[in-house]
Amino acid sequence: MLEMRAITKRFPGVLANDRVDFDLRAGEVHTLLGENGAGKSTLMKILYGLYQPDEGEILLNGSPVEIHSPTDAIDLNVGMIHQHFMMVESLTVAENVALGLPSNRGFRTDLDAVSERITELGTRYGLKIDPSATVWQLSVGQKQRVEIIKALFRDANLLILDEPTAVLTPQEVDQLFKTLRQMTEDGRGLIFISHKLHEVLALSDRITVLRQGRITGQVPVEGATRESLARMMVGREVKLAPDKPAVEPGRPRLRIESLTVLGDRGDEAVRSLNLEVRAGEILSIAGVSGNGQREMAETIGGLRQPTSGAIFIDDTDVAGKTPAEIRAAGLSYVPEGRMKNGCIGAFTVSENLLLVDHQKAPYVKWGLFDFGVIKEHSAQLVKQYAVKTPTLDTTARSLSGGNIQKLILAREISGTPKVLVASQPTRGVDIGAAEYIHKRLVEQRTEDTAILVISEDLDEVFALADRIAVIYEGQIMGMVDPATTSREEIGLMMAGVHPETTSDRP
Amino acid sequence: MSDFFTTAILVATAASGVRLAVPLLFASLGETFGQRSGVLNLGVDGIMLLGAFGGYYAVLQTGSVWLGLLIGIVVGMLLGLVSALISVTLRAEQGISGIGIYLFGLGMSDLLFQKLVGTPLPITKFPKLNFPVLSDIPVIGELLFQHSVVVYLAFLAVPVSMYIINKTTFGMNIRAVGENPEAADSLGVSVNRIRYATVIIGGTLAGVAGAALAIDLGIFQQNLTNAQGFIAIALVYFGAWRPVGVMLGSLLYGFVNAIVLQLKTLAIIPPDLSDFAAMAPAIITILALVVVARRFKAPAALTKPYSRGE
Ligand SMILES: Nc1ncnc2c1ncn2[C@@H]1O[C@H](COP(=O)(O)OP(=O)(O)O)[C@@H](O)[C@H]1O
Ligand SMILES: [Mg+2]
Numbered sequence: 001m002l003e004m005r006a007i008t009k010r011f012p013g014v015l016a017n018d019r020v021d022f023d024l025r026a027g028e029v030h031t032l033l034g035e036n037g038a039g040k041s042t043l044m045k046i047l048y049g050l051y052q053p054d055e056g057e058i059l060l061n062g063s064p065v066e067i068h069s070p071t072d073a074i075d076l077n078v079g080m081i082h083q084h085f086m087m088v089e090s091l092t093v094a095e096n097v098a099l100g101l102p103s104n105r106g107f108r109t110d111l112d113a114v115s116e117r118i119t120e121l122g123t124r125y126g127l128k129i130d131p132s133a134t135v136w137q138l139s140v141g142q143k144q145r146v147e148i149i150k151a152l153f154r155d156a157n158l159l160i161l162d163e164p165t166a167v168l169t170p171q172e173v174d175q176l177f178k179t180l181r182q183m184t185e186d187g188r189g190l191i192f193i194s195h196k197l198h199e200v201l202a203l204s205d206r207i208t209v210l211r212q213g214r215i216t217g218q219v220p221v222e223g224a225t226r227e228s229l230a231r232m233m234v235g236r237e238v239k240l241a242p243d244k245p246a247v248e249p250g251r252p253r254l255r256i257e258s259l260t261v262l263g264d265r266g267d268e269a270v271r272s273l274n275l276e277v278r279a280g281e282i283l284s285i286a287g288v289s290g291n292g293q294r295e296m297a298e299t300i301g302g303l304r305q306p307t308s309g310a311i312f313i314d315d316t317d318v319a320g321k322t323p324a325e326i327r328a329a330g331l332s333y334v335p336e337g338r339m340k341n342g343c344i345g346a347f348t349v350s351e352n353l354l355l356v357d358h359q360k361a362p363y364v365k366w367g368l369f370d371f372g373v374i375k376e377h378s379a380q381l382v383k384q385y386a387v388k389t390p391t392l393d394t395t396a397r398s399l400s401g402g403n404i405q406k407l408i409l410a411r412e413i414s415g416t417p418k419v420l421v422a423s424q425p426t427r428g429v430d431i432g433a434a435e436y437i438h439k440r441l442v443e444q445r446t447e448d449t450a451i452l453v454i455s456e457d458l459d460e461v462f463a464l465a466d467r468i469a470v471i472y473e474g475q476i477m478g479m480v481d482p483a484t485t486s487r488e489e490i491g492l493m494m495a496g497v498h499p500e501t502t503s504d505r506p
Numbered sequence: 507m508s509d510f511f512t513t514a515i516l517v518a519t520a521a522s523g524v525r526l527a528v529p530l531l532f533a534s535l536g537e538t539f540g541q542r543s544g545v546l547n548l549g550v551d552g553i554m555l556l557g558a559f560g561g562y563y564a565v566l567q568t569g570s571v572w573l574g575l576l577i578g579i580v581v582g583m584l585l586g587l588v589s590a591l592i593s594v595t596l597r598a599e600q601g602i603s604g605i606g607i608y609l610f611g612l613g614m615s616d617l618l619f620q621k622l623v624g625t626p627l628p629i630t631k632f633p634k635l636n637f638p639v640l641s642d643i644p645v646i647g648e649l650l651f652q653h654s655v656v657v658y659l660a661f662l663a664v665p666v667s668m669y670i671i672n673k674t675t676f677g678m679n680i681r682a683v684g685e686n687p688e689a690a691d692s693l694g695v696s697v698n699r700i701r702y703a704t705v706i707i708g709g710t711l712a713g714v715a716g717a718a719l720a721i722d723l724g725i726f727q728q729n730l731t732n733a734q735g736f737i738a739i740a741l742v743y744f745g746a747w748r749p750v751g752v753m754l755g756s757l758l759y760g761f762v763n764a765i766v767l768q769l770k771t772l773a774i775i776p777p778d779l780s781d782f783a784a785m786a787p788a789i790i791t792i793l794a795l796v797v798v799a800r801r802f803k804a805p806a807a808l809t810k811p812y813s814r815g816e
Contacts, residue, residue, distance in 0.1 A: 050692070050814060071694035086689035088682045089806075099682050100693035103675050150693070 001026045001189050002047075002158055007056035009042055016042040018213040019056070024158065024189040029180065031192045031200050034210035035233055035430040036401065040193045041083060043210070044160045048080040049073040060158075074100075079156025081147045083163045089136040093129055093146050094118060097153050121152050125179045141172040148179065159183065160191045165199055169288045170458070170491035177203055195233075197226040197240075198459065209233055234432050241463040242438045245446065249466065250279035253450035254300075254419045259309030259319070261295045269295035271474040272309070277419065277450040282441065284465035285454045288494050292474035293454045294336055297423045300452075301333040302326040303341065313419050327356060330418030334408055334425055336454075342408045345397030349389050350378040352396045353411050385410035386436055402433030409437055416447055423454045438463060458487055472496045509772050517648050519768045520761065525653065527760030528660045529554070529719040529731075533738035534745065534752045535667050536711025541742055542671060543704040544684040544807035545593050548604025551735025552611020553585040553709050554716035559615040561717025562726035563622060565629040574629075575656070575717050582713015583706055585611070590705035594698050597811035608735070616728045623726070631724040632656055656718050663711075667749040680704055684805035687812040697812045712738075737788055744794060746802035758794060763787040
């Protein structure tokens, strides 16, 4: 039904799409796979009329079309669900759906008819929603449903889904996939964008891989594996799970005892939480975001005050201490907000590497920085952690996400911490850099460090963890062994369902 | 003081408060449309001044108050178009470009007045309506049923604006564009077309407000509006971007203003304090704004020009 031929799109300094060919048949799911910045969204925004291609042509049902605006796309029955929700939060579901459409009643809105049709579509495709609800009240999963209804309402035969699962729980993803399959059964064609490999394999009929604006492979889903897809994305062999040398865990080095922490809205985000991380092990916290993991990590790092409870690093209680005191007690912390808490964008690479140790010898001599030593130290870290930066004096802000993350990790690990807390260490980071970060985290186990990794990415949790703790509404739902537990079991626990047979602490 | 608290004077004061609210009501309703769609037009006062001069001059030349009002409309529309061009198409910083329109209106209206008129001559005012029976009811008659058509038009514009904003597709588009222009654009709503429409509506109503003010007073002079256009903008915030709120704000300002004028006339406020008294309406209104307005959120895209990511 769709053919895009030799599409080229340039942005100042970037070739976002380089002679890309892409096609879609009715009734199939064709996935566009690629790292961040590969050019997936750009290609799709061209198809939806948000960008104009510099070269190339688009054919729909055999005839060439010009798509100058979303209106043109909608008229051609092309729908798009954007990477970020495209909704007016202060309007109701029905109003959001009706937006931009002519009303049956002339200049007056006709929301009753719209609501009726929403309910109808909802029943048919398993998209239950209250049309009169205001959008800001909805959960993420519900908003996603509204986005799909918006497209269905406009009779989209070709639907583009740009990373629709990024914010969903595993259960919501399952539900979404059911709906999407039903849509392909009706003969609609779907373009699915993702970089989560297991989802791609579960949903797609065909997969096209983009790297740096170019197509590097197109394969049917049969015979594709996570490894083969990752290789096409990165351009070399990738280890998705790091080799993990066996390390015998030692004594507990991080002990959290009935910790209670308030969230930003004054509610109890963490409720009497208990947790132990032992020397030489990686404990992963799995959970849907918003269940207290961020607040817990911030409290360990000293960025947030607990209301009660204790946090021991070895034998020192650091609960409620300042970040500097906690670091002195032996904590290294890779925070969730790379640019907000992890580094200073306007500082150079070298300055960022020094942030924690800037008051100590050998970097400071007689109250002054010793730039020779600093330079040497930074150069060594940059090399050792494969941070790609033009110079040591480049500002951190101009590096890519993956390299910023490596930079932060380099700073945090280099001091051989007693306890390392890493929040979402590879979120938004490309596979190559993620691979490297995982390798360093696993290596750190042999240094007797107790490592706590907080991640929403179940692939990452499974790849790294010696033990998995599932967090739900501020409490640990259960502690499981990744070797004997399935994703489904963990998915259920993340949704608050108690495991019937909790495997005992491994 | 006791002179003030007689029925006759209280009623007359209240009735004049209603009248004084009219220019503000027109201007702030117009500004509400613009702001709901995400455009802050700080030039309202300038447009009012030119609308006022246009209206005054037309009445002076022809003697027809209706022609004067029409000229106010045309002047307002044109300046609304210019404002839209600057803030929507050229995507100028809205906090600054409106000041330019204001200064232009302030200077131009005075210049035209000096060149074309010179000495202030009074003009015909709006005729007062006289409703059979209703106008003769004591108190209520004077308060509600002895005004000119323009007063009724202004208050009629309130439910009409509410209807447009809340019940029509145009209004829904306005709200969408003011909150999340990107989302509206992605559904084929032309952000620029909607914003042009609302800014022109805003300009038109500001022009009407100016003409209504001049013809109500029967006079024109330099800076006739005395910054009422800016009060109108504040009232939009005070009224939480809702026509009824804006109307209540306009009435509050009108009443406070009428009371101050009455107290001055009765010499209850000594003349040497009259400059302070003149500031009272603005101060009281702004204070009310500070207390009330906190609870409501401004349109999320207010003052933000839109361009498709390219
Ligand atoms: N509006 C834009 N202006 C400039 N550069 C852009 C713009 N949109 C995308 N890019 C660049 O084009 C490249 C591809 O981006 P994108 O299509 O968003 O990637 P993906 O969706 O695969 O993550 C990136 O290098 C990005 O920085
Ligand atoms: Mg993208």
